[in-house]
Amino acid sequence: MRKHYNIIIIGAGPSGLSAATRAAEQSADYLLLEAASAPANTIRHYQRRKLVMAEPRALPLRSPLPFSASLRENVLETWEKIIADYKINIRYNTKVSGISRTAKHLEIQLEDGESFTADNVILAIGVQGNLRKLEIPGGDVPEVQYHLDDPDAYQNETIVVVGGGDTGVENALALTGRNQVMILNRAEDFSNLKDSNLNHLTEARQKGAIDWLLQTKPQSIERNSSGDFPITLFASTPNGIERIPCHRIIARLGALPSRPVLENFGVAFPTADAGALPMLSASYESNVPGLYIIGALAGYPLIKQGINQGYEVIEHILGNPVESADNELLREKFSSFCDDRGVDDVLVKIQKNVPLLAMLSTLQLRELVLESNIVLSEPGDYIFRRNDYSTTFFFIVEGELDVLIDDDEHPDDHLKTGEFFGEMALVSGRRRPGTVRARTKCVLIETPRRLMQKLINSVQSMRRILNEVAIKSVVQICIGLSLDEEELNDVASHAILKSFEAGEELFHEGDDADGLYLIQSGSVTVSRMIAGREVVLFYVAAGNYVGEMSLVSGEPRYATVRAAVATDAVMIKADRMREIIARNPEIRGALDTRYLQHLQDQEKREQLENAPSGGGSLTSQSTQSNLISFLIQQGVGEATDVLLIDESLCVRCNLCEDACANTHGGASRLDRDTGPIFANIRVPTSCRHCEHPHCMKDCPPDAIHRAPHGEVYIDDSCIGCGNCQQNCPYDVIQMAVIHEQPERSLWQMLLGIQPKIPDDTEGTKVAVKCDMCKDIKEGPVCVRACPVGAALRVNPEGLLGYASGTSGEVNLIGANEA
């Protein structure tokens, strides 16, 4: 076989296939290498008959490789036909293990030792490919698999699942009932599992449907020449080596991150951040000359994007000038305010006007503009108002705006061309702290939070600037005083940004005071050891500070402060803080007042806590601190709205669920009778509308949004990939088929008869979750349907404040207020 090619494409996913098809069409000298034995391995592993969606809908497709929304089976079939028709020069079962640059060309190392050379390499290996393998003797037998595409395909088998993570356990559970299933877990328990998986697992074990071995590692696999079981797995357990004869082994050991692989190839990354994407030129070329990176690996998570890039890169390499497929979309975006220039000119102008955007590469800027709104506003228009829940970030391309922090109509601050605003939304996920209103005609770019986050991870200079700004506004918000510019800069330059995982301590009772902590995002609990147990005294939300008590008194830490949810805090060192206090009597006063207030609160709480009856104000059997801990555990600390059911009123009529299902395509978004209970209050399985919705993190078409009043909802561009379901820690997202609900006749309603719903399980499953009934006039129907007023939605800040005894009022959004 020949060893040198002009172009070598690695990975036959949609991106690589598109490149190869275009190369074939142009009769280029190319070779396509694919690690698997068939093309498009990622898509091959979607669940059977999944509808592959063609998002973003507006993006035109430009490649000889056809693609439109269709069943997985059809997509694969079409592509296989294309491979045959174009006689694509593809080599299967060829895994690339190394790429290096020599003076003349790029050298490609294959896993089996062979090598190729090429002038240009297009790397399109996606992010799904690097699954950890079972590296044990016999680990390469065909009975070992790393995916489970169709659990129904296996019957009456003995199957060993290696790996005690969520994926492994979910696979194992899917196989129970029809098969004997055994899980091997390296750890000593399943404590890393999501709660629901853990519950299902324990339940299945109790029923005898599943078995597991803990602290157990696979050692080797042997083939059996006779008997019922084709293979035997030898595993080391705490009690010695165990022999496990079985039909099949499913190993779910997690994926290797792709960054080390790329770094191995010499590809540079702009920051050390785990979320950083490789540095690429406008034509997708990396810092290694001739090495192009496209598709999911380059940070474009959708099929269409990858296909277009495959085409463009080939054109670029062949020296044909090519206009990027999204140019038309950009032109349309720009047409509203500037139609006399080319797209590139407008982009240049934007970068000239806005220094922060000048830090982006052309590719990054294009992506930003594509995913953003161009907002044109007239003098007097409101961009957003104080207490809105919107989470977007704004760049001012042209114009001036006023900022209104307090209730009067008098502007408190002033923004002009080149500046930006809305940065608090990036960090805290809480309501907007102020109102922004246009003073002149303005051109703004409104960018979604998710995209800003992605850029901040990849662009060091942008991150530094935004961090500094964030620290300053946190100082201002938390301490509540306006320091002069110089003082503020001084504080900011000495502040340290610290991140804490949920449950991690900021500081511990008895420690020496290291400084003042301003809570930027998340929330914390303050607890003390009382009568030998840790008692939670307070809950402190973002926008406040902790740690001032020891700072003022000079004594060791008075209490332990712990992150209730993932929390970012700005720490100002103690000596720094003392200097500042010395210079600013105002701050001294504020801290002193806070200190005294805290002392009083604390004293009151401790007396309550020590009182024999517990003294809780919800019911006599509950103490406040238990209630706070319970609510925090249930995610109330990071919620913006929680559904509660008062079990002492609930008559179990299920009307809440029926109402939800009926108004939401037949799939109820709440599960009334699961979820923990405390003092007769149940937190049912239903969306908490988190401040930083975990579910939004990794949604390829960016289908999850937050409405101005805080509702987190999924729009109809959902592609059904299930990422959000995995990411939600409270397990409130389900995959369901949505049906139009039939009208019910009067009789059916009077007698409570459910009309027949066509049973069509073959429909497309999409992710569904509570949308707070944002499209229904009077709001949550679950609450309004409850005949006895047992279902209620609460504003957690109020509830937690109430539970901590710091505010008397609870904001209960019960039916009677609706």
Added chain:
Amino acid sequence: MQRSNIFDYKNYLYFKIAVVIILVAFAAYLIFEPAVGHYGGSFLGYGLGTISALMVLWMAWYGVRKRRYRSSGSTQGWLSAHIYLGTAMTALVTLHSGFHYGMNIHTLAYGLLLVVVASGFFGNYTYMIYPRQMSENMGEDSLDSLLMRIAEADKLARQIALVMPDDINNTVSRACRETSIGLGLIDQLRGYQPNCPSAQAVDDLTAMANELNPEQRKLHRELYTIMVRRLSLVKRARQDLMYRARLGIWLYLHVPFTIALLVAMTAHIVAVFIYW
């Protein structure tokens, strides 16, 4: 947590309205006494009758309203009104009848109304009492999880009983086989099984401890603990089913009799107009 339930909804709004309605009706009844005595056909009788008939329709409409999820307002308010105004309406109807009863369609309609109202009162009682008891009985457990743990206990107990003397084995396996957890409606409503074999087994096991050798004694203790735990699970599951059954059963009177009432009331009105 202070929040309104169906009784004190909006600070007893509907209770107050109901009281006013009843007082006004009584006053009218006492003031306007027709010469021939009170009867449905009097001026007042027609007034009360018309209002009552409309109210009955409105009461029945509650069944529709509670399933029209997109309509505005809260179902809780409707139910509160349903209960108080329904009670007031019963008083109106009684006055409307002028206490003339007989074997006719008019009294039939009145009787049906009383059944609906009586079942409504019973339902109300269950709504007031059972939810709290239910959650006290179940805690965080669900019925399914109880049943599963019972099945688990069955398996364990039977296994141990196999190596025990026959009488123990028999009583344990009878308990596992013959315990009914709300099989029929009657069992469900009652919430216990007469001569419950599980309770029996626990009693028997206490008595049977004496003739055992030391090895068996150890197993016996274990078996006994399992059976005691199992009995408490069984009792809780039965209780839960009982609450559910009682919370639901009265609606099987309330709704069909509502339909019957609507029919009878129509007949009553038609009849009155024909004989007029």
